[in-house]
Amino acid sequence: MLDYKKMRESEYVEKQYENVLALNERKNLHEKYSVNKKGFTSWLYEQYNFPTECSILELGSGKGDLWKNHISDIVPEFKLVLSDFSDGMVEYLRNEYAKSPVNIKKIDIQDIPYDNDTFDIIIANSMLYHVPNIDKALCEVYRVLKKGGKFYTATFGENGLTKFIFDTLKELHLVTENKTNVSFTLQNGDEQLRRYFANVQRKEYYDKLEISESNDLVEYIYSMTSMKGLSESQKTKMIDFYETQKNAAGIIEIPKEYGTFIAVK
Numbered sequence: 001m002l003d004y005k006k007m008r009e010s011e012y013v014e015k016q017y018e019n020v021l022a023l024n025e026r027k028n029l030h031e032k033y034s035v036n037k038k039g040f041t042s043w044l045y046e047q048y049n050f051p052t053e054c055s056i057l058e059l060g061s062g063k064g065d066l067w068k069n070h071i072s073d074i075v076p077e078f079k080l081v082l083s084d085f086s087d088g089m090v091e092y093l094r095n096e097y098a099k100s101p102v103n104i105k106k107i108d109i110q111d112i113p114y115d116n117d118t119f120d121i122i123i124a125n126s127m128l129y130h131v132p133n134i135d136k137a138l139c140e141v142y143r144v145l146k147k148g149g150k151f152y153t154a155t156f157g158e159n160g161l162t163k164f165i166f167d168t169l170k171e172l173h174l175v176t177e178n179k180t181n182v183s184f185t186l187q188n189g190d191e192q193l194r195r196y197f198a199n200v201q202r203k204e205y206y207d208k209l210e211i212s213e214s215n216d217l218v219e220y221i222y223s224m225t226s227m228k229g230l231s232e233s234q235k236t237k238m239i240d241f242y243e244t245q246k247n248a249a250g251i252i253e254i255p256k257e258y259g260t261f262i263a264v265k
Helices: 010-016 020-033 040-047 087-096 134-144 161-171 189-193 214-223 232-243
Strands: 055-059 079-084 103-106 119-124 145-156 199-211 252-264
Touching (some): 040 145, 040 199, 040 252, 079 087, 087 103, 134 145, 145 189, 189 199, 189 252, 199 214, 214 232
Parallel strands (some): 055 079, 055 119, 079 103, 119 145
Antiparallel strands (some): 145 252, 199 252
16 A cells, blocks of 8 residues: 555654665666666756855765765865765765765755754755655755855756656555645745745756656555555556556656755855
8 A cells, every 4th residue: 555654654664764775676677678878867967056165965865876876076175964864875975985085974854963053965865755854954964064055955846757657556555645645846945945945946957757667666666665455466457447547658657757956054
């Protein structure tokens, strides 16, 4: 059963990101079937403007993929802190970046262990909708961000892959709610950020999925912790259903709605 309310429970978040296997499953679908080959992560990095002698905090770093091809950009004048709420992700980051000029921390965005006005840049991608208390999180981000500093926070929209999964599983009678309840999206994020930041800009990344193998989509769905209630016996039913969603070219077309907010203190 797809449960959007659970997306903001601490135990759910830790389970969702306790290891890289399920995370890889979700990333692989996008890498294999996205039409825009630039990739969302590469596009995100292009949006960042790092000043000289910059101090950067990334919250919810996951595997640290944002920096995978850019670690050489971290010059001695930079201070980069990668962090995550999950012990599994923190351990992965420490191993992955053991020989890099990067600090690794376990951090809850609702209680950031740094003094006021510490960072020039704070990044929190695809994670605010997991946070139980977004207002508390944004208050903390604002507190540790320097005057004139920028907060970059990427998220998804309400009309993309998430909606497609919800609508199709509802048609299969695997979910019953009438609408999603996602707390931070491209549609509602601006209003929430403006409670703390007067200057907020939204940038959108344009892409879609063209999926040829229904099984890959089903495996993606099963990789989501919110889907743990699905039994293995339902996979065949789901695959058969998604086969009927293919167009004449044998493709399931799914819009992707992703982007980032840039908020200035």
